[in-house]
Amino acid sequence: MKSVEALFTPQATPTAMQHLRADFPILGIRVGDKPLVYLDNAASSQMPQAVIDRLVRYQTTQHANIHRAVHHLSEVATQEYENARRKLQHFMGAREEKEVIFTSGTTDSINLVMHGYGRKFIQSGDEIILTTLEHHSNIVPWQMLAEEKGAHIRVVPINDSGELLVEAYEKLFNSKTRFVGLSHVSNALGTINPIKDMIAIAHQHGVPVLIDGAQAAPHLQVDVQELDCDFYAFSAHKLFGPTGIGVLYGKAHLLEAMQPYKGGGDMIASVTFEKTIYNELPYKFEAGTPPIAAAIGFGAAIDYLNQIGLDNIAAYEHDLLRYATEQIQAMPGVRIIGNSLNKVAVISFVIDGIHPHDVGTLLNQEGIAVRTGHHCAQPIMERFKVPATSRASFAFYNNRDEVDALVAGIRSVQKVFAL
Numbered sequence: 491m492k493s494v495e496a497l498f499t500p501q502a503t504p505t506a507m508q509h510l511r512a513d514f515p516i517l518g519i520r521v522g523d524k525p526l527v528y529l530d531n532a533a534s535s536q537m538p539q540a541v542i543d544r545l546v547r548y549q550t551t552q553h554a555n556i557h558r559a560v561h562h563l564s565e566v567a568t569q570e571y572e573n574a575r576r577k578l579q580h581f582m583g584a585r586e587e588k589e590v591i592f593t594s595g596t597t598d599s600i601n602l603v604m605h606g607y608g609r610k611f612i613q614s615g616d617e618i619i620l621t622t623l624e625h626h627s628n629i630v631p632w633q634m635l636a637e638e639k640g641a642h643i644r645v646v647p648i649n650d651s652g653e654l655l656v657e658a659y660e661k662l663f664n665s666k667t668r669f670v671g672l673s674h675v676s677n678a679l680g681t682i683n684p685i686k687d688m689i690a691i692a693h694q695h696g697v698p699v700l701i702d703g704a705q706a707a708p709h710l711q712v713d714v715q716e717l718d719c720d721f722y723a724f725s726a727h728k729l730f731g732p733t734g735i736g737v738l739y740g741k742a743h744l745l746e747a748m749q750p751y752k753g754g755g756d757m758i759a760s761v762t763f764e765k766t767i768y769n770e771l772p773y774k775f776e777a778g779t780p781p782i783a784a785a786i787g788f789g790a791a792i793d794y795l796n797q798i799g800l801d802n803i804a805a806y807e808h809d810l811l812r813y814a815t816e817q818i819q820a821m822p823g824v825r826i827i828g829n830s831l832n833k834v835a836v837i838s839f840v841i842d843g844i845h846p847h848d849v850g851t852l853l854n855q856e857g858i859a860v861r862t863g864h865h866c867a868q869p870i871m872e873r874f875k876v877p878a879t880s881r882a883s884f885a886f887y888n889n890r891d892e893v894d895a896l897v898a899g900i901r902s903v904q905k906v907f908a909l
Contacts, residue, residue: 513539513794514538517887520857521857528888529883529884530859531708531883531888532677532883533728533861534733536730540790541790544786548787553783557756572587573786575587577788578789583715584714588745589740591745592737593736593775594734595726596724597736599736600631602775603740603748607744616669617662618636618641621646621673622647623678626866632669646658648870663695670688670697672685672688678836679870680835681832685701685717699721700721704728708729710804721741723737723739729792730791731790732788751777755778807885810835821900827879835885839882846880849900860880860881862879862881863878
């Protein structure tokens with residue numbers, strides 16, 4: 491990676507940005523005869539060469555199963571796996587290593603909390619607060635729990651800009667409230683929620699809060715101690731790392747009180763047919779052989795991001811979002827869904843008279859990758875009375891030329907349907 495600071499200033503030259511983009515080999519491919527314009531980062535971001543190289547190095551010189559062995563490769567693999575955990579601890583500001591649990595991703599992390607905390611502590615008649623902005627992965631597990639336990643879900647509404655109504659949220663709390671599930675950033679709209687204030691409100695009522703941070707971690711500096719959240723989850727594949735690996739932060743005393751989500755090897759201290767004694771944290775929640783290579787690749791992605799700096803990324807993406815919003819808002823027949831003043835670099839839009847799937851198909855012919863559909867956020871689509879949207883989501887390797895290509899692509903789509 492070349493001179494990082496120079497890349498994230500208003501004076502950054504196209505040549506400087508091209509150096510950074512060169513860290514991501516996939517950005518150089520072509521779709522048919524068109525250069526790839528990758529604007530689907532909210533679904534999955536791309537990996538830099540440094541992460542790819544780290545995965546190859548592990549697989550070719552360090553691969554072995556971890557823990558419970560004394561041979562060289564196992565000791566090396568174990569050390570690298572645990573080093574990745576420490577990198578995640580520092581990245582999110584966790585107090586202790588044991589509060590960092592490796593999972594298969596954000597969805598798995600949320601399910602871990604539902605099974606481990608929810609099934610143990612939530613009973614019939616209890617209430618769980620969610621929001622209209624949640625991804626299905628932070629809705630469906632709690633619906634499953636509510637159905638099993640006879641609990642009830644209450645939902646925080648949003649305004650026409652896609653912002654949560656915090657006063658309405660406060661009014662949902664009562665003596666039956668037992669849990670809050672809350673996204674840090676909406677995957678469908680890009681809205682940044684005021685989670686610190688909302689966590690504080692929940693804690694005034696003695697209610698723990700889980701934060702779905704899948705869309706926040708790639709764009710914002712996260713400090714779980716400053717937020718004082720009880721649980722925080724995110725995935726590597728949205729954070730320039732591999733698929734199949736994610737992380738759950740949990741306050742140690744809550745994790746200690748929870749039952750394991752999965753049983754098997756490594757999550758036990760001892761097993762007899764009469765009784766199993768569970769392992770200490772974090773291994774209590776990491777049954778079986780974990781995705782070792784992916785965890786080490788996750789750590790390499792954190793190293794890469796730390797070199798750039800989340801503050802630099804946030805400032806650059808904010809400028810790119812502003813430029814893209816201005817260009818798209820100026821287009822007749824195009825409407826942006828979700829206009830919060832506090833957003834990450836996500837633009838969901840609809841084009842009059844054209845289904846988003848047709849938009850995505852035609853943009854793909856121009857080499858432009860956007861996501862179309864309900865984005866696993868159907869309550870949001872229902873709120874705005876649209877079946878789906880087209881979503882362009884940006885990362886720090888995107889640039890204004892790609893925004894211009896998107897705008898030109900939208901015009902081409904409109905011309906096709908005007909014929």
